[in-house]
Amino acid sequence: xxxxxxxxxxxxxxxxxxxxxxxxHFIGGLRTRLVVAFVLVALVSAVTATALAYRESxxxxxxxxxxxxxxxxxxxxxxVVPNVDMPPDTQSLASLATRVSEGLSGAPLVVARYQDLKAxxxxxxxxxxxxxxxxxxxxxxxxxxxxxxxxAGEPYLVVGTPVTYENGQTSGLEVYGVASLRPxxxxxxxxxDAVRGGIVPVVLLAALLALLAARTVLRPVRxxxxxxxxxAEGDLDSRVAVRGGDELADLARxxxxxxxxxxxxxxxxxxxxxxxRRFVADVSHELRTPLAAMTMVATVLDEDADRxxxxxxxxxxxxxxxxxxxxxxxxxxxxxxxxxxxAAALNAGEIDLGETVRASLALRGWTEAVxxxxxxxxxxxxxxxxxxxxxxxxxxxxxxxGAPPVTVAVGAEWDWVTVTxxxxxxxxxxxxxxxxxxxxxxxxxxxxxTRGDGGSGLGTAIAxxxxxxxxxxxxxxxxxxxVTGAVFTLRLPHRHxxxxxxx
Amino acid sequence: xxxxxxxxxxASVRDGMELVLRRHGYDVDAAATGEEALALLDGERGExxxxxxxxxxxxxxDGFEVCRRIRTRTTTLPVxxxxxxxxxxDIVNGLEAGADDYVVKPVTAPVLEARIRxxxxxxxxxxxxxxxxxxxxxxxxxxxxxxxxxxAPVALPPTELRLLLELSASPGRxxxxxxxxxxxxxxxxxxxxxxxxxAVGRLRAKLEDVPAKPRYVQTVRGFGYRFGPL
Numbered sequence: 001x002x003x004x005x006x007x008x009x010x011x012x013x014x015x016x017x018x019x020x021x022x023x024x025h026f027i028g029g030l031r032t033r034l035v036v037a038f039v040l041v042a043l044v045s046a047v048t049a050t051a052l053a054y055r056e057s058x059x060x061x062x063x064x065x066x067x068x069x070x071x072x073x074x075x076x077x078x079x080v081v082p083n084v085d086m087p088p089d090t091q092s093l094a095s096l097a098t099r100v101s102e103g104l105s106g107a108p109l110v111v112a113r114y115q116d117l118k119a120x121x122x123x124x125x126x127x128x129x130x131x132x133x134x135x136x137x138x139x140x141x142x143x144x145x146x147x148x149x150x151x152a153g154e155p156y157l158v159v160g161t162p163v164t165y166e167n168g169q170t171s172g173l174e175v176y177g178v179a180s181l182r183p184x185x186x187x188x189x190x191x192x193d194a195v196r197g198g199i200v201p202v203v204l205l206a207a208l209l210a211l212l213a214a215r216t217v218l219r220p221v222r223x224x225x226x227x228x229x230x231x232a233e234g235d236l237d238s239r240v241a242v243r244g245g246d247e248l249a250d251l252a253r254x255x256x257x258x259x260x261x262x263x264x265x266x267x268x269x270x271x272x273x274x275x276x277r278r279f280v281a282d283v284s285h286e287l288r289t290p291l292a293a294m295t296m297v298a299t300v301l302d303e304d305a306d307r308x309x310x311x312x313x314x315x316x317x318x319x320x321x322x323x324x325x326x327x328x329x330x331x332x333x334x335x336x337x338x339x340x341x342x343a344a345a346l347n348a349g350e351i352d353l354g355e356t357v358r359a360s361l362a363l364r365g366w367t368e369a370v371x372x373x374x375x376x377x378x379x380x381x382x383x384x385x386x387x388x389x390x391x392x393x394x395x396x397x398x399x400x401x402g403a404p405p406v407t408v409a410v411g412a413e414w415d416w417v418t419v420t421x422x423x424x425x426x427x428x429x430x431x432x433x434x435x436x437x438x439x440x441x442x443x444x445x446x447x448x449x450t451r452g453d454g455g456s457g458l459g460t461a462i463a464x465x466x467x468x469x470x471x472x473x474x475x476x477x478x479x480x481x482x483v484t485g486a487v488f489t490l491r492l493p494h495r496h497x498x499x500x501x502x503x
Numbered sequence: 504x505x506x507x508x509x510x511x512x513x514a515s516v517r518d519g520m521e522l523v524l525r526r527h528g529y530d531v532d533a534a535a536t537g538e539e540a541l542a543l544l545d546g547e548r549g550e551x552x553x554x555x556x557x558x559x560x561x562x563x564x565d566g567f568e569v570c571r572r573i574r575t576r577t578t579t580l581p582v583x584x585x586x587x588x589x590x591x592x593d594i595v596n597g598l599e600a601g602a603d604d605y606v607v608k609p610v611t612a613p614v615l616e617a618r619i620r621x622x623x624x625x626x627x628x629x630x631x632x633x634x635x636x637x638x639x640x641x642x643x644x645x646x647x648x649x650x651x652x653x654x655a656p657v658a659l660p661p662t663e664l665r666l667l668l669e670l671s672a673s674p675g676r677x678x679x680x681x682x683x684x685x686x687x688x689x690x691x692x693x694x695x696x697x698x699x700x701x702a703v704g705r706l707r708a709k710l711e712d713v714p715a716k717p718r719y720v721q722t723v724r725g726f727g728y729r730f731g732p733l
């Protein structure tokens with residue numbers, strides 16, 4: 001056995017992380033993103049096109065309305081003004097406004113001003129639509145001006161013009177016309193409504209197209225995802241169908257190629273490993289026949305050693321002792337290769353753990369060397385021979401590498417039974433702790449083996465494999481009670497009936 | 504001087520065993536093949552052979568077949584098989600073929616001898632346990648080592664006979680497999696309880712009216728076996 005076959009805790013393997021950790025990522029999924037992108041593009045283009053078209057048509061419509069109103073308004077004034085006496089009084093102003101208004105389509109509000117006098121075509125109408133800016137523009141710049149105003153939610157065009165004499169001299173008379181732009185607004189709004197009505201089907205169509213596009217992209221992506229997960233779960237035959245010649249097809253081809261390579265290299269490794277295992281098994285098996293003969297006759301050497309000359313006697317005893325050791329080594333190798341090949345089987349029955357430990361120690365003459373804490377009646381279903389092997393290895397280890405006192409304690413918990421082997425040696429340095437269960441691990445390479453050391457270098461590894469076969473474990477640690485020393489704990493499932501055992 | 508038949512194909516192993524057994528006072532007949540061994544059993548010295556040590560891995564006729572053929576010739580010859588360690592199926596098959604015990608190769612001389620002695624003791628007339636008992640149609644003559652059922656003799660190999668004697672000595676008492684291994688096979692505590700199960704199976708096949716519903720040798724689940732109650 002290697003120097004201090006002590007070790008890291010090796011629990012039963014935790015269940016592998018759930019392989020299908022697939023969250024339902026509807027939000028942020030490729031499909032959602034595609035649809036959102038398509039819809040956004042459709043909306044932006046529709047809105048931009050509409051906005052441009054709307055602006056253009058609105059400008060055109062308004063310009064036309066403005067031009068025609070202005071033209072009609074000025075023409076009307078031309079017609080009416082010569083009949084007005086200058087300077088006008090309120091009455092003539094009113095008649096001017098009324099006549100201008102009457103001559104225009106839609107009878108717009110007309111306001112005529114002369115200095116402080118003012119008359120409107122409709123006395124009830126509110127002339128606040130004529131802004132001071134417009135008025136000052138008309139009076140100071142002395143030319144026809146117009147302004148678009150919003151009044152009570154309705155758009156209006158206000159045109160103002162100074163009336164001049166034929167020689168170009170200003171008369172001081174100003175005429176304002178207020179025309180509703182409502183028909184024009186309705187015309188342009190109609191454009192907007194038409195666009196709004198059209199946007200919904202366009203967006204739906206975009207979404208539909210996006211879904212179709214997503215489908216053609218997503219199906220191979222999903223297949224690839226499934227194949228990858230299968231591969232990750234160990235199905236090395238997982239492949240995807242390659243369709244078409246696009247980037248996704250390339251990706252699929254690459255995936256298949258990777259999987260091929262992986263399968264080939266894993267297969268190669270497995271073959272190698274199987275060959276190595278078979279080789280160990282074959283070697284051990286082949287060693288056994290000559291060993292059987294040597295083991296058998298070794299007793300003769302032992303029996304007759306006393307009658308041999310001293311050197312021959314020494315040689316005879318050495319041959320006998322080393323034959324026994326070789327025999328144990330081959331036994332351990334065979335045992336190990338059976339674990340490796342999965343051929344190890346449990347021959348389980350109900351056992352009393354305390355009794356088993358006691359017998360195990362008694363068989364090897366260790367009862368005196370070990371302090372026992374064996375409560376009565378700790379029973380479980382286990383393979384007696386294998387439990388003996390574990391106990392013998394752990395206690396043998398403690399006696400060889402630890403220091404006395406060595407304590408062996410049996411305990412029972414709710415679902416475990418334990419055998420704890422504690423020594424009072426130097427304990428296990430962390431770097432040793434990590435390797436204690438490795439085969440042929442030697443904690444101190446410089447340490448020479450004493451004769452009859454008895455260990456094969458496989459003891460802790462075999463103990464662990466035997467424990468695992470039961471669904472149990474062997475853990476190695478240092479004492480935590482203030483004393484130096486190593487603690488090895490065998491933990492076996494606490495089973496009450498043979499039926500509970502599922503090998 | 505006990506007479507042992509050794510059946511082992513490897514010359515070195517065979518010679519080694521022969522050497523050791525001769526040194527410890529056994530008469531040894533060695534055979535390299537099953538055919539040779541059966542010829543020896545049928546020969547003029549065959550009557551004197553008291554025990555067979557049989558390697559299961561033999562060229563030609565394998566050890567299981569040799570064991571079965573030995574059983575057709577004699578029910579009383581103890582057979583100890585030599586097996587490779589841990590080849591569990593071999594052990595089970597060997598026990599089914601009628602072997603009484605097994606040792607694992609490589610075996611040391613003291614272990615082999617201890618097994619041989621134990622097997623031979625089972626075949627000897629037992630210590631003077633008195634009366635012949637008649638239990639439920641079963642007549643067990645403890646001195647003469649004969650068993651008759653409803654007047655008809657039942658031929659039992661020594662291991663099965665010892666097992667029956669052990670169990671029937673205390674009718675109704677439950678024996679654990681370990682106890683039976685220790686008392687009948689003289690194994691250490693590490694003995695293989697399948698030996699007991701296999702022997703019980705063979706015993707029932709010869710003794711019980713319906714081996715699947717045994718009256719004489721009953722199973723007590725989780726504990727072991729008992730004789731009766733009838």
